[in-house]
Amino acid sequence: MSFLSSTGFDRVRVNAVLPLGDVVSLIAGGATLCIAGHEDVLRQLPAGQWIGGTTPYVMTAAGGAKLDHQHLFVTELGDLGETRVAHYGPDEMEKITANTPDGGFALTVIPAGSRCHERFAHDAANYPQAFLKPTFGWIAGHDLDQPGASAKVFAGSGEAWSGDRAAVLHVALPEDVLPHLEFVNLFEPDRVETIRFHQTTFAPARAMVNGAEVDFADYVRSRGLEHGQLPLVGDYSGAYVNASLQEVEAERVRLYAPVFPGVDYCFARPIGDYAEAFAERLAQVPSQGTLFSCNCILNYQFGDLAGKAIGGFGGPITFGEIAFQLHNQTLIEVRLV
Amino acid sequence: MSVPPFIHPCWKRLATGGLQELELRNPAAQMMAKRLDRDQRTELVDRVQEIHEFFTRYERTLGHELSQFDRL
Numbered sequence: 448m449s450f451l452s453s454t455g456f457d458r459v460r461v462n463a464v465l466p467l468g469d470v471v472s473l474i475a476g477g478a479t480l481c482i483a484g485h486e487d488v489l490r491q492l493p494a495g496q497w498i499g500g501t502t503p504y505v506m507t508a509a510g511g512a513k514l515d516h517q518h519l520f521v522t523e524l525g526d527l528g529e530t531r532v533a534h535y536g537p538d539e540m541e542k543i544t545a546n547t548p549d550g551g552f553a554l555t556v557i558p559a560g561s562r563c564h565e566r567f568a569h570d571a572a573n574y575p576q577a578f579l580k581p582t583f584g585w586i587a588g589h590d591l592d593q594p595g596a597s598a599k600v601f602a603g604s605g606e607a608w609s610g611d612r613a614a615v616l617h618v619a620l621p622e623d624v625l626p627h628l629e630f631v632n633l634f635e636p637d638r639v640e641t642i643r644f645h646q647t648t649f650a651p652a653r654a655m656v657n658g659a660e661v662d663f664a665d666y667v668r669s670r671g672l673e674h675g676q677l678p679l680v681g682d683y684s685g686a687y688v689n690a691s692l693q694e695v696e697a698e699r700v701r702l703y704a705p706v707f708p709g710v711d712y713c714f715a716r717p718i719g720d721y722a723e724a725f726a727e728r729l730a731q732v733p734s735q736g737t738l739f740s741c742n743c744i745l746n747y748q749f750g751d752l753a754g755k756a757i758g759g760f761g762g763p764i765t766f767g768e769i770a771f772q773l774h775n776q777t778l779i780e781v782r783l784v
Numbered sequence: 785m786s787v788p789p790f791i792h793p794c795w796k797r798l799a800t801g802g803l804q805e806l807e808l809r810n811p812a813a814q815m816m817a818k819r820l821d822r823d824q825r826t827e828l829v830d831r832v833q834e835i836h837e838f839f840t841r842y843e844r845t846l847g848h849e850l851s852q853f854d855r856l
Contacts, residue, residue: 550841572815572816573823577819578812578815578816578834578838579834579838581812625842625844627845628811628812629811683814683815683817683818684803684808684814684817684821685808685809686808686811686814688815707822708822709818709821709822710818710822771812772815784844784845
């Protein structure tokens, strides 16, 4: 078994690309895992204590890469405490938090474009105890070279897949261990104009820009930002939470995450070299106790991260990142402290 | 500073705008503060309880935030 990267809290855990056979062995040995890869490979996995989702894109210590059909990216959670695999439909997303043990957290994979994705994005921060029993994870996607493909998630078996349920690992933790979020968002507000929205939506048609009502699609075009590389950056009491542009249509702008009323947004300042910027930021983040990480497909694409290392980071490249709520174009790491 | 007891008046101040006046560095605290700021429907007692439970549970990671409580 080859360990392309690993992290440790009390012992070394697998956080690496592995051949299918090794992943089968880990599952058979009772390991608790979060797994990313192509759908046809995930479908071959046996029943066990694991969740997974489709994305063929990964970052390893050696750089960004696309998985083939014989390998998977595996994050082992190790012997933290009791874990339980579950899955929830769009009308029961609150159970992700409700069924997480006190003091624990939920690791969640949700299919991109599903009703679960939309519901979670709208409501997650309002679930009771959402900040006491955090939800981390990612949005599953598909191979961008196969435009017709759709995202799938898996809950405990290669046969238990869905395109519209959330796969969840409920994780209990020892009383003296805390899950801690490290948040690497390269984007900062450009402070050119402050943008506010009237309602929670993935597709805003109108906005207030410096207090004046505007057609938002026209506004984006007038700023020359319809290329979509720069996200909206929302100011959450000092934390920058992105909503990325999917498409600027004639009358509205489609986003990969919703915007919310009561949040001040700006467009982001451009970034030069993504790999260098990530490496610089990650050098300031403690690596001790890293349990789980993921980074956004838009950073991978726009930052041209294929083949480029970013400071030892390893994890799936995802179609949205989950840390209490949905994020875009953000690298998240969860550490145990 | 350790986490004040639930009966301390700081919790009510935090739940009625005081949280937004702190310099928050912890990402979870930042996102929770914005959620509470946007959500005016939650009863005061529930807001107080949520903030108190959060600071009690995550005390070890909230040193910077707790150090500002004496000015509330």
